[in-house]
Amino acid sequence: MAKPKEVTIYDLARKLNVSIATVSRALKDDPVVSKKTKKKIFDLAEEMGYRYNHFARNLREQRTYTIGVIVPRLNSYFMSTVIAGIESVVNNEGYTLLISQSSESAGKEVDSAKTMFNNRVDGLLVSLAYETDDLAHFDQFVKKDVPIIFFDRVADHPDGTSVLIDNRKGAYESTSHLIAQGCKHIVHITAPPKRNVYVDRLAGYKQALADHHIPFDEKYILINNLSQEAGAQAAAAILQMNPLPDAVFAANDNCAVGCMVALKKAGIRIPQDIAFVGFNNDPVSTVVEPNLTTINYPGYKMGEMAAASLINHLNGVNSIDATNTILLRSELIVRASSLKTTSDSE
């Protein structure tokens, strides 16, 4: 299983009986080489499997026309929507995406960054893992002037631009909406508050309570990985609470839905007994019954914005160096899961 040897410009030159300089110039698309000779060289390069990253366009401009994307997980509707938004922009510009997931691990994020660096991506789009503390693995990109844009889960990196929504505001609106429905014992299900998105949503939840003179109670904060299964486990914890909470604000829809389904099985009526608000506006929010009130998170738009900023920077159209943060609009979508006032109440 020995590998065949890598094809070099020497091989191409020998085979065509031209000089190495001619091959090198042809691959750089130098006008001194005739079109006919260039075609011969390109055809042979293709035929022999000469690796394309040595080709003219890349050498000339020092670009590989690949953009790296590092995300925590690929298993969410939100993330696949962001990636679709990114692709809609970069494909138009002739770039290919290379995607890597950190699986929420700091170590895997470091490995992914190394792989992206070694593959010479022209730019990097990153949403951080839960676990990441240190950002040193991005320094290699900064040193090489490879631009980095953080999205959703962002970092306060002096050389990175961030694209995000106002998570604090979204959570504030969600919680205030539940309070307006008469809820006073509001559980907040969230992930470990290490990343901005969870820190900010918790802050918004607390602020809404404070503004409505409802004391904050630590026992109402349930921390998990926000999966559907974790939502079912949170339901078990909620059923143990005395008195029963009258509302749940979950930091994503998946977890809210898992919790709702489990509570319904236990005979809890939604929203009459417990009202629900999620986050993201995933398609499942209109499948679960009652339909889930949630924050519409413009993932596609976020992908487009992050990618467009990166491409504009690479094309010298609009540098990101002066831009620190791009904030996108989000909105509360009220559905039946939270409407206590119009449902049969006890």
Next chain:
Amino acid sequence: MAKPKEVTIYDLARKLNVSIATVSRALKDDPVVSKKTKKKIFDLAEEMGYRYNHFARNLREQRTYTIGVIVPRLNSYFMSTVIAGIESVVNNEGYTLLISQSSESAGKEVDSAKTMFNNRVDGLLVSLAYETDDLAHFDQFVKKDVPIIFFDRVADHPDGTSVLIDNRKGAYESTSHLIAQGCKHIVHITAPPKRNVYVDRLAGYKQALADHHIPFDEKYILINNLSQEAGAQAAAAILQMNPLPDAVFAANDNCAVGCMVALKKAGIRIPQDIAFVGFNNDPVSTVVEPNLTTINYPGYKMGEMAAASLINHLNGVNSIDATNTILLRSELIVRASSLKTTSDSE
């Protein structure tokens, strides 16, 4: 915005005042270079941002320790589960995944293959786009002895191994189950029957009808992209049919769920009026009411199997050259959406 120049072994040699040959040997981990000198060279290489893919391990073994994955779309629970299975295996072996999506476009699949090739992946895992006819873009890998494994949406490539389930059998069981529930007018919603998975499911559906002496009717085959929205549109088409069909077998759960939700809104009772079977066993199948009968598709296992075959081949443990197809087990999971016999019937 000029890029800093790429660091070369010349730069390392000059800075350390050693010969180029010494640097080159050190990077190849040649024992003639002292450990002390090697450490100095490695440290400087790190500091100056010398690109790691020139480093010892890779040069010595001609490996990059990256595996390329090309998938049609990242927006499905099934695909993210497969990728999780792949990662569980390759990460253990010190490999990083580079993922690319074709978005169901043959042209984008060609571009992705080119990018993977230029990034010198050690192996390739591929699930084909709807549109792909020609497999010539994989020839470059075969020429370089870079192993390819197809999964789920596979190709009859003489040099590729395929990992899949028996789609025909799954569809046969689904359809036979609906027939056993008394259904005679069974709609099949599927994607364009170009790829094996859809061709085989359609064949299984037809075979089950034939074996139960139910005539096949072309008008019951609805072709779309299997999204939740497409399911809602299929519902509109179903409502126009006269007589109303008594069952739907959809080629994925997402589409089944979109169709169910829309039909329920139109006053159709499930399963009494129309019974439903999906495919994949996505989490949404236990959220929709009634819960969806479906085929459990072992995505995680599929990812593990595909990755393990590739890694074993790369490690020389077990060549894939003699293996054409690996078939995984799937099973029908019966839930309330298809149980006419135990529901209130008209």
